[in-house]
Amino acid sequence: MLELRNITMRVGTETHIHPTSLVFKPGSFNILLGTTLAGKTTLMQLMAGLEKPTAGEVWFNGVNVTGVPVQKRNVSMVYQQFINYPNMSVFDNIASPLRVGGVDRAEIKRRVGAMAELMRISAMLDRRPAELSGGQQQRIAMARALVKDSDLILLDEPLANLDFKLREEMRDELPKLFGERQCVVVYATTEPTEALLFGGQTAALHQGRVADFGPTGEIYRRPASLTGAQVFSEPPINTVKAVKSGHMISAGSSLTWVAPEGLADGDYTIGIRAHHVTPFETAGSVPVDGTIKIAELSGSESMIHFDAIGGDWVSLSHGVHPFVAGARATLYADMSACFYFAPDGTLVRSGEAEGRH
Amino acid sequence: MNKTVNQKAWFLVLPVLVLVAFNAIVPLITVVNYSVQETFGNNVFFWSGITWFEDVLRSPRFHASLGRQLTFTFTILAIEVPLGVLIALAMPRKGIWVSVCLVLMAMPLLIPWNVVGAMWNIFALPEIGLLGKTLNAMGFDYNYTRQPGDAWFTLILMDVWHWTSLVVLLAYAGLVSIPDAYYQAAKIDGASSWAIFRYIQLPKMKRVLTIAILLRFMDSFNIYTEPSVLTGGGPGNSTTLLSIDLVKIALGQFDLGPAAAMSLIYFLVILLLSWIFYTVMTRDEANQ
Numbered sequence A: 001m002l003e004l005r006n007i008t009m010r011v012g013t014e015t016h017i018h019p020t021s022l023v024f025k026p027g028s029f030n031i032l033l034g035t036t037l038a039g040k041t042t043l044m045q046l047m048a049g050l051e052k053p054t055a056g057e058v059w060f061n062g063v064n065v066t067g068v069p070v071q072k073r074n075v076s077m078v079y080q081q082f083i084n085y086p087n088m089s090v091f092d093n094i095a096s097p098l099r100v101g102g103v104d105r106a107e108i109k110r111r112v113g114a115m116a117e118l119m120r121i122s123a124m125l126d127r128r129p130a131e132l133s134g135g136q137q138q139r140i141a142m143a144r145a146l147v148k149d150s151d152l153i154l155l156d157e158p159l160a161n162l163d164f165k166l167r168e169e170m171r172d173e174l175p176k177l178f179g180e181r182q183c184v185v186v187y188a189t190t191e192p193t194e195a196l197l198f199g200g201q202t203a204a205l206h207q208g209r210v211a212d213f214g215p216t217g218e219i220y221r222r223p224a225s226l227t228g229a230q231v232f233s234e235p236p237i238n239t240v241k242a243v244k245s246g247h248m249i250s251a252g253s254s255l256t257w258v259a260p261e262g263l264a265d266g267d268y269t270i271g272i273r274a275h276h277v278t279p280f281e282t283a284g285s286v287p288v289d290g291t292i293k294i295a296e297l298s299g300s301e302s303m304i305h306f307d308a309i310g311g312d313w314v315s316l317s318h319g320v321h322p323f324v325a326g327a328r329a330t331l332y333a334d335m336s337a338c339f340y341f342a343p344d345g346t347l348v349r350s351g352e353a354e355g356r357h
Numbered sequence B: 001m002n003k004t005v006n007q008k009a010w011f012l013v014l015p016v017l018v019l020v021a022f023n024a025i026v027p028l029i030t031v032v033n034y035s036v037q038e039t040f041g042n043n044v045f046f047w048s049g050i051t052w053f054e055d056v057l058r059s060p061r062f063h064a065s066l067g068r069q070l071t072f073t074f075t076i077l078a079i080e081v082p083l084g085v086l087i088a089l090a091m092p093r094k095g096i097w098v099s100v101c102l103v104l105m106a107m108p109l110l111i112p113w114n115v116v117g118a119m120w121n122i123f124a125l126p127e128i129g130l131l132g133k134t135l136n137a138m139g140f141d142y143n144y145t146r147q148p149g150d151a152w153f154t155l156i157l158m159d160v161w162h163w164t165s166l167v168v169l170l171a172y173a174g175l176v177s178i179p180d181a182y183y184q185a186a187k188i189d190g191a192s193s194w195a196i197f198r199y200i201q202l203p204k205m206k207r208v209l210t211i212a213i214l215l216r217f218m219d220s221f222n223i224y225t226e227p228s229v230l231t232g233g234g235p236g237n238s239t240t241l242l243s244i245d246l247v248k249i250a251l252g253q254f255d256l257g258p259a260a261a262m263s264l265i266y267f268l269v270i271l272l273l274s275w276i277f278y279t280v281m282t283r284d285e286a287n288q
Helices: A040-048 A090-100 A105-119 A134-147 A164-178 A192-198 A216-221 A226-231 B007-035 B051-058 B060-090 B097-110 B113-123 B130-137 B148-176 B180-189 B193-222 B225-230 B242-252 B256-287
Strands: A002-011 A014-024 A029-033 A055-060 A075-078 A152-156 A184-189 A201-206 A209-215 A238-245 A248-251 A255-258 A266-272 A285-297 A301-308 A311-318 A328-334 A339-341 A347-350 B037-039 B045-047
Touching: A002 A040, A014 A040, A014 A055, A014 A209, A029 A040, A029 A192, A040 A075, A040 A152, A040 A184, A075 A134, A075 B180, A090 A105, A090 A134, A090 B180, A105 A134, A134 A152, A134 A164, A164 A192, A184 A192, A192 A216, A201 A216, A201 A226, A209 A216, A209 A226, A226 A266, A226 A339, A238 A311, A248 A266, A255 A285, A285 A311, A301 A328, B007 B037, B007 B256, B037 B256, B051 B256, B060 B148, B060 B193, B060 B242, B060 B256, B097 B148, B113 B130, B113 B148, B113 B225, B148 B193, B148 B225, B180 B193, B193 B256, B225 B242, B242 B256
Parallel strands: A029 A184, A029 A201, A075 A152, A152 A184
Antiparallel strands: A002 A014, A002 A055, A201 A209, A238 A248, A238 A266, A248 A255, A266 A339, A285 A301, A285 A328, A301 A311, A339 A347, B037 B045
């Protein structure tokens, strides 16, 4: 079990990680979700022992390991860049952590062989990393990380530099690789979709703070705060300020809808994900008038950026809808799926968690 | 699909061709012209075939100069390359000291060659030079104008001082291009500093080191100004490198034929050795 107890990281006058406490159980798959510079990599380096926290403690299986250098902990890490020893063969690359660990020759051969089999790189053991494709190079790096029985495996955006098809392939395989291990796996990503695919637990990071932490699906549907919802939405979540009074809630004069039962009167920030704003009118949806800014039409989806009440809105819908930039248009927001946040940002009610979405 | 063929494109190469012709091909042909003829003055030339080449290749004087040249070049390579890499490894990678170190390192490279020669000439003088006087005061019998060993010592020291920086800068450029993740990965593996050097830094520096070695090889093999100002080839012929010998023959004795033949041989030796160096150093990559 890996525990971070109020760890803080300051570099000069800048705080990279604000006091953070997290607990990761053995055999768990944990995701650090956040944009670039959110603090994912720093947090991983603190977990690994590559960096020493300015304050706070790191505990592993009931032992305080704060300040214990990385080589004395049983840790593996995979990076976004494909990190392998350039002039060693694939076999030697995978074997390197075992050799440093003093494992005997026959055992090394057996374990590297098995790992290469699992990673489907058995045919390339005699070659050098530079001769292989990006996907294969990352498989070597993964094999190196998995070949020793680490207590903690850190994956820092390992699929970010791969092309789409390889990424899909690896996403599919990855969870199976960790299936029976009793280690803590931590996986950093910038993509909410990736987090949802892997499941497990997710920590949503924003500017060096954990905005939300919990089972992935749960915090997607019921983010603790507006910040958490913003981290966990791609395309960005639409927000608008609204006032509830009586049965109705309204954002300005043009956007008014029936408030859900049990919601107290007062000010709210409404959050609604892009896929709940579409060109189609449905029961309970509210028309949003605006000016189209950009229409990105891919083969099967339309992403429409438009200027409406409260600023920029994004709509994501199936099918190709020929909107023209500069034109006036009406899109429909399904307010039964929106989030109601209190003025301080905490979640009051989640439409998405009410079961219909 | 029709392939567009437009022969007019060749005209675009013309300016380069003219330039190369004037600064390389024409002078080279002139040298070739001299190397196969004999003259007794008054611009009257006689065909002499390959006599000069045979003479030069058989001459003990040429063998001695070539030997000194090879000794010089390989000695400075053996010192400058490892020393340059060591200094580059010791240099800071981050912070304000980076620019300070880089400027200090680049300094010797900015000094004109004849000034370097003159500087060391005075610096090493046994009676008044700082280096010469200090060495003598420490009890060493040091006099580079009289003793061949001392002349060699000074010559090599001067070249190391002048040119190690080039290796440092190239090696440093190679080092800073290695992403941090490599060092972290090595740390996680528990790799020793030697292992990090051997398996990460050295392979990643290989390309720039190949360039550094080639440049230092060619430059040191061509070296003329600095030793000519420092020792003038002396004492005796002890520091007469190929280029100094060539100038003595061509301008001192005005033996244009042998000098031209020697120039061509000199040129071919550099070409051949550079090719061997390059092939050996890049063989590994070609195999991949």
